Amino acid sequence: MPGRRLTGADRQRIAAGLAQGLDFAEIARRLGRPTSTVGREVARNGGPGHYRAELAQLATTHRARRRPRPQAAARSVSDVDLTATAPFVTDLTLALIETGLPRSAAGVMACLLTSETGSRTAVELARHLQVSPATISLAVGLLQEQGLIRRGRDERSRRHRYFIDESAGFRSAVVGVRANQRLAATALRGADLFGADTATGARLAATGDFLERLGHDIMRSAEEHWRATTSAGLADSQDEHASTA
Numbered sequence: 001m002p003g004r005r006l007t008g009a010d011r012q013r014i015a016a017g018l019a020q021g022l023d024f025a026e027i028a029r030r031l032g033r034p035t036s037t038v039g040r041e042v043a044r045n046g047g048p049g050h051y052r053a054e055l056a057q058l059a060t061t062h063r064a065r066r067r068p069r070p071q072a073a074a075r076s077v078s079d080v081d082l083t084a085t086a087p088f089v090t091d092l093t094l095a096l097i098e099t100g101l102p103r104s105a106a107g108v109m110a111c112l113l114t115s116e117t118g119s120r121t122a123v124e125l126a127r128h129l130q131v132s133p134a135t136i137s138l139a140v141g142l143l144q145e146q147g148l149i150r151r152g153r154d155e156r157s158r159r160h161r162y163f164i165d166e167s168a169g170f171r172s173a174v175v176g177v178r179a180n181q182r183l184a185a186t187a188l189r190g191a192d193l194f195g196a197d198t199a200t201g202a203r204l205a206a207t208g209d210f211l212e213r214l215g216h217d218i219m220r221s222a223e224e225h226w227r228a229t230t231s232a233g234l235a236d237s238q239d240e241h242a243s244t245a
Contacts (some may be wrong), residue, residue, distance in 0.1 A: 006033075006041060006060070011053035014038060018048050047145040050178065058223065059147075089114055100179065104131060104139040112149060112164045119152075119163040177215045184211035 010031055017027035024042070028035040042048055045056035089110050096106035107129045112118055126136045140162055143149040149162050187208035194201035
């Protein structure tokens with residue numbers, strides 16, 4: 001039925017369709033869903049080249065179980081000394097650049113991470129970063145493709161507003177692991193090319209093995225942490241429901 005939410009099995013079929021080179025319309029037809037549903041699902045979970053059914057399911061579970069923090073206990077960003085926050089935003093941007101993000105995309109991430117609502121319009125981003133709208137467009141396109149931000153409508157205008165995705169931290173780890181996996185595969189291919197009995201081949205093999213093991217360890221730790229977090233969120237929600245019943 002078009003109204004029901006995507007299931008884990010649906011996401012596996014989407015991933016299989018993408019691997020076969022099918023377009024969104026054909027995948028949607030096979031699922032009995034609108035093409036827009038498949039397009040949004042893929043866009044918010046890494047794009048056609050990086051979509052993984054398991055990670056998409058974990059991200060959806062996390063969003064569904066995420067509990068909002070009590071508003072009364074929160075301080076406003078306006079209460080924080082701007083002379084202290086400005087250097088921090090610069091440091092945060094530089095740290096994001098070191099993860100491999102281009103400068104403009106890192107600036108957008110830093111702006112969203114430190115904003116009161118975790119969101120800004122394209123106009124606000126361009127004004128805050130003092131760059132052109134075209135630069136912002138390229139930056140948000142890259143971040144959307146990696147699943148780090150999502151686009152929505154501004155409640156007070158017809159402009160688009162960009163939001164930090166709730167699973168941005170997890171996705172950042174995934175993006176880094178994918179880069180390591182590509183490098184590991186390339187290094188191991190080079191080891192075969194040069195021969196394991198040569199100094200070059202041995203060096204490439206050692207590099208590839210290390211990066212491959214590191215990637216597996218990071219993904220395992222990230223997924224374990226993710227499941228623990230979502231399980232805790234579900235337990236809190238059940239406790240809250242029981243206390244109000």
